[in-house]
Amino acid sequence: MAAESRGSRGASPPPPPSSAGGGAAGRRRKAEAYAEVLRRIRAGGYGGGRPELEDELWAHFQGLPARYALDVNVERVEDVLLHKQLLEQAHEPMNGLVFDVHPSQVVTLEENTGFESSTSFKQEEQDPQCSAFASRDQRPLHEIIFACDDKPKLLSQLTSLLGELGLNIQEAHAYSTSDGYSLDIFVVEGWEYEVDILRNSLRKGVDKIKYRAWPLVQSMSARIDHQPLEVSPSSDFVQIPVDAADVWEVDPRLLKFEQKLASGSFGDLYHGTYCSQDVAIKVLKPERVSVDMLREFAQEVYIMKKVRHKNVVQFIGACTRPPILCIVTEFMHGGSIFDFLYNRRGSFQLPDVIRIASDVSKGMNYLHQINIVHRDLKTANLLMDDQVVKVADFGVARVKDQSGVMTAETGTYRWMAPEVIEHLPYDHRADVFSFGIVLWELLTGKLPYEDMTPLQAAVAVVQKDLRPTIAADTHPMLADLLQRCWQKDPALRPTFAEIVDILNSIKEVVRSSGHHKRQSGRSHSGRRRGC
The missing domain is CATH 1.10.510.10 (Transferase(Phosphotransferase) domain 1)
Structure with a gap:
């Protein structure tokens, strides 16, 4: 993302629709950006051999507002592909809020104009004597990109996280996609250590944001973790012990979501894979979780753990740890x-x-x-x-x-x-x-x-x-x-x-x-x- 990008939401108000490329002009700009990125992908060997990439890239640009096509540097194909990849990952319920961080630019403040110019790390390293880059003005920058299901107050939570890490936001670009997801891009300065250390610190903060989004699950998990397995006839509620030794506990990192099969008020059903096996994945919607839903979820996991029969759908496992609750079963290709x-x-x-x-x-x-x-x-x-x-x-x-x-x-x-x-x-x-x-x-x-x-x-x-x-x-x-x-x-x-x-x-x-x-x-x- 170029330093002179426009249309940010956070550091400054977004431009009006006309300047953001809305309407026919916006559609034209999206098409132009798509064509240029696709041309560079084919010329530069960025995986352009996949026949489905054209459709995926087109959907990526069409799903974002027109100002994204104005803001993004089409010469940096890897940035566009990274944004596309993060949004795809965010669509998978097991991932939720995802992010990436990498070094960005070294910026100099020219005191006479107050204008920020930028250059890559490599350029600055190759010309350390360049008079335009006095050491007191050089600032290492990092670009941090978040993608997530667009939720209220998410942007403020992310900016607070960056502030807690001592990072100063130089640019902020926030985009909402047509299918309800957000792509938030920050250029920050103030981090003096290795990128891996920043990545680990961000991961801990992101986990806290995810966990706060599931207060009922957090509360119920604490009860389940410390109580034995039992059936309570009076409450009809089975409490499941969550133990790393449980062979049915699914590692969410091994789940791959491929297609949403159905969506209900309280959960979604996906076709996916788990360890290369076709599976059906039933995921509870975090915003609809209630104590009654958690009781039914616990009951269902308990029952499915018990059953093994050729005429009963086979239970593969479940994710019972916040912030994700899901049940994984064999996939039946014939449908219902x-x-x-x-x-x-x-x-x-x-x-x-x-x-x-x-x-x-x-x-x-x-x-x-x-x-x-x-x-x-x-x-x-x-x-x-x-x-x-x-x-x-x-x-x-x-x-x-x-x-x-x-x-x-x-x-x-x-x-x-x-x-x-x-x-x-x-x-x-x-x-x-x-x-x-x-x-x-x-x-x-x-x-x-x-x-x-x-x-x-x-x-x-x-x-x-x-x-x-x-x-x-x-x-x-x-x-x-x-x-x-x-x-x-x-x-x-x-x-x-x-x-x-x-x-x-x-x-x-x-x-x-x-x-x-x-x-x-x-x-x-x-x-x-x-x-």
């Missing part, structure tokens, strides 16, 4: 059944329905055998890969207490058992009811109670004993299984061990009869009482 049915408009033949239902029932039977109730079984939590379906997402799952029953509403209304909707005591058979709804979806390819809101459906399930309509051409053994699964009295529902056997019998009947016709069942959800 919900996405397949409703977003990709897919459908299943009868043998596929039986195979998928068998996979789900085997996974659920295993969970129930080790006293885990899923509590949110639905097609969105069933993932496909290589002709296998696995049960996923244990965010609201619980370990049954000694009484074997639980209370409080949880799950998703369209798949929820009536006893759960009514806040009555319930046990593992609530999952069986949800499985019945899932099986009906597999057969029909339709959303349960699609002509109702979720709340309307919940009220009708409880007050009117509403169930989805079973199509006339449904295989009679499957129709009977559906009716048994969504019986109002949980005691009348089969166990998953029984369901596994029933599905095996249906598979044999279908195979011997050659009945591969897909179940149509495309009618709207309607009234069907269990027997």
